Amino acid sequence: MSGRRPVRSLAVALLLLPLAAGAQERPEWREWNRPVEPFRIFGPLFYVGASDIAAYAFVTPEGVILLDGGFPETAPQIEANLKTIGSSIEAVKILLNSHSHFDHAGGLAELKAKSGAQLLASAADAPQLEAGGRGDFAWGDQGLFPPVRVDRRIADRESVTLGGVTLTAQLTPGHTKGCTTWTATLEEGGATREAVFVCSTSVPDPEAYRLAGNPAYPRIAEDYQATFERLRSLPCDLFLAAHGSFFGLEEKAERLRKGMGMTHPFVDPEGYRRYVERSEARFRELLGAARASASAAPTTTTNSPSSDGRPASSTSSSDSRP
Template structure:
C-alpha cells in the first residue's frame, strides 16, 4: 500500500508540480498549521501541514533542519516555543535542498535565531542567490537569499552537544541535495534517523537541462546509493512521503514503534526511481517530436 501511494505521489510531483498549477492555493495548503511533537529521542517535528521542519535538541543548543516557505518561518518559530524550547537557542540551520518550499524561511529563521547556516557546495549558489539551480517546467521560484556560513562535503559531520549529523549528498532533485543521518537514543534503544532530502523529479527538466546537464546521471547514481542505505526512521521534507501524520496517530494511540520502519527508505526510493524512468522516457519522446 505504501509503495503504491508513494508512486502516485512521485508521478504527480514529476509531471505537474502543485505550485505550478495554482501556486497561491498550494502555498496556503502546505502552510496550514500542524501541532509540533516529538518523533523519537531528541528529534521533534516543528513544520507545517505540507512541509517538514525538524528540531534536534541538545544541552548546548539546537539544530533546525529546513525552513519551509518564507511564510512558514513564523509557524516554525511558534512550534519551537510550543515544545518548550527557545528559538534563540538554535545554533545551526541545515537545509535538505535549495527550493523555495524548504529554503524559503531560512532567512527569517536565521534573523530570529542568529544561527549559522551550513549547506552543500552544490546548493550554496542557489541559497545565496535565492534562485533554485537547473531548468524546470514551472520556471523560477525566488526566495529570500541567505549567506552560507559553512560548506559541508559528502560524509562530513556536524557536532553539537553530543549530537553528530552526517551529510549524505545525493544530487538530482537539486545539485546539492543533502540527506542528514543521525543516531538517536530512544526508549533504551539505538536508532538511526535519516532526514531524507528527496529523489522526486519535482518538475526538473531531464532532457536539455542546460543549467544542469548531468542531471540524469546524478539521479541514477542517487537511486543506487540511497538503495544501499539502511536506516530505522525516515523523516521527509514533505510529510506524506513517509506517512508522518499517519504514524503520529499510531504513536498517540501508544505505538512506540510507529516511526520505526527499516523498509520505508527502500520503498520510497524505488517509487521515485520508477517515476523518474517513466518521466525520462516521456520527456525524451516529447523532445523527438
C-alpha cells in the first residue's frame, strides 16, 4: 500500500491548491482561452495557442521547441494542436517560457510531464516557475499555477538551438523580473525573416506593480525603461507576442487563411514599432503618477492585489493583461 501513498498525497495537495488561476473563473480568461485552429506562420513556426493566450511551436527535423504553456487549461489545446499540425507532444524536446505568470506558465508542468522536454528559463523567472507563482513581487500568492522544475537557467542573449532553429533570449524585465522576449531568424523557401516574440511590457495592475518606491522590486522602473530600449533595438519582421491582442492575432490569422494581400500579414515592423511606442507612453504615464503619489504619501502605499483578491486583468485593454 505504501506505493500508493505519494499518488494520494499529490492528489490531496492538488485539491488544496487555492482556487486561483487554474479555475478559469473569470469570463475574460475563458475568452482568451478559446480554442483556435493551429496554423503555420512562417517556415518552421506554427501557432498552437488559444484565441489570445499564445503558444508557438518550432518544428524541426530533431524535434519541437515549444514557447509557452498558457493557462493550465490551455495545455490540452496545445497538445491537440501539435497533433493537428502533424507533430505531437512527445516530439517536444525544449520548452521555453515568456514569463512566469499563470496565463503563460500554467500549462508548462503538464506539457513537461507529457513530453519529457527540458525547460529552459531565465534565471530571474526560474524561482517563480518552480514556486508555481507563489511570492510574486506584485500579486503575492494570488496568481498560482502548477509548479514546474527548470532544467537550465539561461542568461541574456543566450541562444538555444534545435534542428537548425536558433532562438535567442532577450531579457526584457519589468512585467516580471525575468520576462524574456525571444528572437529568431526564420527561413522559408530561401527567404529569411526576423521574428520577435514580445514577452510583455504591460503594467497589468498599477497599484500592485508600484513603479516607484517598491521594496519588493526596487529597480522596476529602470528595468521597464531598459526593456523599451532593448525592444527598440531589435530588428523585427514577424511581430509576435505572449498575448495575441498585442499584435492582432485573430485578424492577421484570418487574412493569412484567406491569402489576402501581397505581404505576409504577420510581417508587421510598423505594428511592432507602434506597440512599443504605445506601451512605453502608457508606462511613462503610470510612472509619473506612481512617483507623484509616492512622494505625496511615502509610507501609506502597500502592495495589494486587486479588490477581489485576484490578479487584475478585468478590462479589455491589452495594457492590463497579465
